Amino acid sequence: MINYVTAGESHGPQLSGIITGIPAGLHLDISKINAALADRQGGFGRGSRQQIEHDTIQFTGGLRHGVTLGSPLALTIQNRDHQHWSQIMDPISSVNNTNTLRKITRPRPGHADLVGGMKYGHRDLRNVLERSSARETAMRVAIGAICEQLLAQLDIQLVGYVQQIGNVQVKEQPALSVAQIIQLIQQNDLRILDTTDVEAIHELILQTKKNGDTLGGVIKVIAENVPAGLGSYTSWDTKFDARLAGAVMGINAIKGVEIGDGFSAASNYGSQVMDAIDWQAPTGWTRLSNHLGGFEGGMTNGMPIVIKAAMKPIPTLYKPLQSADINTKVVQKAQVERSDTTAIVPASIVVEKVVAIELAKIITETFESSNITRLQENIAAYRQELQNY
Numbered sequence: 024m025i026n027y028v029t030a031g032e033s034h035g036p037q038l039s040g041i042i043t044g045i046p047a048g049l050h051l052d053i054s055k056i057n058a059a060l061a062d063r064q065g066g067f068g069r070g071s072r073q074q075i076e077h078d079t080i081q082f083t084g085g086l087r088h089g090v091t092l093g094s095p096l097a098l099t100i101q102n103r104d105h106q107h108w109s110q111i112m113d114p115i116s117s118v119n120n121t122n123t124l125r126k127i128t129r130p131r132p133g134h135a136d137l138v139g140g141m142k143y144g145h146r147d148l149r150n151v152l153e154r155s156s157a158r159e160t161a162m163r164v165a166i167g168a169i170c171e172q173l174l175a176q177l178d179i180q181l182v183g184y185v186q187q188i189g190n191v192q193v194k195e196q197p198a199l200s201v202a203q204i205i206q207l208i209q210q211n212d213l214r215i216l217d218t219t220d221v222e223a224i225h226e227l228i229l230q231t232k233k234n235g236d237t238l239g240g241v242i243k244v245i246a247e248n249v250p251a252g253l254g255s256y257t258s259w260d261t262k263f264d265a266r267l268a269g270a271v272m273g274i275n276a277i278k279g280v281e282i283g284d285g286f287s288a289a290s291n292y293g294s295q296v297m298d299a300i301d302w303q304a305p306t307g308w309t310r311l312s313n314h315l316g317g318f319e320g321g322m323t324n325g326m327p328i329v330i331k332a333a334m335k336p337i338p339t340l341y342k343p344l345q346s347a348d349i350n351t352k353v354v355q356k357a358q359v360e361r362s363d364t365t366a367i368v369p370a371s372i373v374v375e376k377v378v379a380i381e382l383a384k385i386i387t388e389t390f391e392s393s394n395i396t397r398l399q400e401n402i403a404a405y406r407q408e409l410q411n412y
């Protein structure tokens with residue numbers, strides 16, 4: 024079964040990741056992992072940090088000649104910006120002059136700064152900010168890109184894209200396949216389907232930046248060809264939709280998660296929300312619609328998984344809100360740190376990769392998966408069995 028852990032501070036020497044449970048024998052395309060990392064660095068509305076970083080993945084365990092060994096994969100991404108922070112963020116040596124530490128004492132509302140400091144007893148809130156920074160998501164994207172390659176070997180595809188930026192809702196185009204969505208969103212720097220509003224959104228982001236403010240948005244992920252029956256209705260903690268929602272909520276700045284029609288289903292009649300069942304040869308069981316986003320009883324039902332995430336605006340404001348100094352307790356403006364105006368585009372890649380991780384996790388939990396060929400055989404046999412149920 025897959026598990027992972029990440030470590031590393033935003034301006035520390037590097038990000039590290041360990042992932043266990045990836046089957047042996049999986050040929051990894053390293054260029055695809057690096058492409059995902061480059062995509063996460065892009066998007067309109069990013070700050071200047073991304074001009075410094077050129078995220079690439081290094082393997083220091085679990086891989087031989089590009090093929091997984093079944094042992095833990097050890098991953099590294101360098102923080103190039105660390106060279107400008109080498110004294111401030113030195114893991115071992117202390118600095119002589121504490122004025123050079125770039126201490127944070129005026130917490131930013133909406134960031135982890137204040138509560139993190141209170142909980143861990145830090146008097147320099149940089150100790151909180153450095154880890155709560157969304158820089159960490161680079162490693163989750165690398166791990167998700169590995170999981171996505173595993174899923175591709177099982178004929179499962181997924182994509183994450185942007186549906187809304189600030190209050191601008193992008194027109195949806197119904198019944199697109201994952202491949203068609205990928206093709207469309209690669210043609211603009213907002214990862215949106217319909218380009219009518221690209222200029223208006225660019226203008227909105229630029230104006231927001233000028234105002235010293237930030238923007239959030241809505242992300243949608245679709246996963247196709249997921250076998251039915253992942254997760255279980257038998258106990259609350261075995262329901263896969265709940266796990267998936269939890270993992271997506273675990274991404275920085277995500278404040279809402281919706282599966283299928285989600286909140287809007289609450290105001291419709293049952294007859295408008297349930298997906299009628301059909302059986303067709305040779306594919307077998309299906310549904311005539313997908314209001315429930317690929318889940319019934321906490322289990323995948325074979326329809327595409329549709330999950331949406333609401334991202335709040337970034338809490339670092341160039342025109343800061345009221346805060347108070349943790350030492351003097353004097354009420355004054357929050358501290359300003361370099362940041363992005365919006366990170367909705369990178370976040371759409373992060374949500375996609377986190378969904379990939381959770382899918383790979385539940386699959387390797389459900390099926391014997393020491394070796395990729397055996398896993399492929401197991402899943403093919405299982406799909407066949409379901410078709411004839």
Ligand code: EPS
Pocket residue numbers: 033070071072073076104155156157158161339360361362363
């Ligand atoms: C972030 C603040 C900014 C972002 C960072 C997330 O970092 P810096 O202060 O170094 O400019 O660039 O995101 C990344 C570094 C990244 O790779 O996504 C924050 O406070 O969360």
